[in-house]
Amino acid sequence: MVGYALIIIFLGGWLFDKLLGDPPRMPHLIVWFGKLIAWGEKRLNKGGYRMMKGAVWAVGLIAGIYVLAFLMMHLLFGWNAYVAIIIGIVCVFYCLAGTTLIKEVKDVFDAVDRSLEEGRKQVARIVGRDTSALNAQQIRTAALETLAENLSDGVIAPMFWFALLGVPGILAYKMVNTLDSMIGYKNERYRRFGCWAAHIDDIANYVPARLTALLMVLVSGCWRAFAVIGRYGRKHASPNSGYPESALAGILDCRFGGPNFYFGELVDKPYIGETARELTTADMKRAVGINLKAEIAMVVLVVVVRLLFFLY
Secondary structure, eight states: OHHHHHHHHHHHHHHHHHHHOOOTTSOOHHHHHHHHHHHHHHHHSSSSOHHHHHHHHHHHHHHHHHHHHHHHHHHHHHHOHHHHHHHHHHHHHHHOOHHHHHHHHHHHHHHHHHOHHHHHHHHTTTOOSOOTTOOHHHHHHHHHHHHHHHHIIIIIHHHHHHHHHHHHHHHHHHHHHHHHHHHOOOSTTTTTTTHHHHHHHHHHTHHHHHHHHHHHHHHHTOTTHHHHHHHHTTTSSSTTTHHHHHHHHHHHTOEEEEEEEETTEEEEEEEEESOOOOOOHHHHHHHHHHHHHHHHHHHHHHHHHHHHHSOO
């Protein structure tokens, strides 16, 4: 019963994400994660032993949310399976970001077509770099880089951890990812405190990032992209982000990366891909289609894995 219920939970959460995205007026679990991380960072990221304090805080939050979710689902299934399914669907819904990501990227392309300033403001919603001096090509490039990278950590990786560990796994992964997005930076403020958060995120995304690249190539049928992945996947500063980005660069026959400003500092990122050309709305539409197909392929894969290995 529980095995089938978890498949219902997964499919229900995914369908709600497809229908609703992230409703702006709805309280969001990941926002609460962020507030908890910020609360601890403000109190612990000072004085001595910052790396140790950051490690304890990160590991404690990840382990804590896993244990709480495990106990919650166990108790709920013991009390009322229907309530457990509803709560589980809500948790999965909160942890998937495929629909919102695609909408944001489409909005960036629409905005930059209207004006450069609108494009800069819109892309600033989804990237961490300084967008005030980006030209139209850089705005479109940033949006497609984000689309590829976040297909991995916003869709494929949460599904991967659900396939292995159910609701506790997907929630723990989102805590890992939120920690990295908030404190996993190599600047003066977070270099020591966020060190463990960044490394844990690298480990958690190691397999999903490569699986994302594989799925993108398979659903696109663009076999030459494998060569681009092999040549550029390891050139990204992140041990994982280069794989989905190089997959998309190979599929679109374009080039990502290059120098950008982050928090006022110039970061000389390597180029990923071989052809420096102008990106268009047609490229965005093709990339969105690949994202959707890769997401559906992962949904099928998760269901198959749960049926074969975790049903009972």
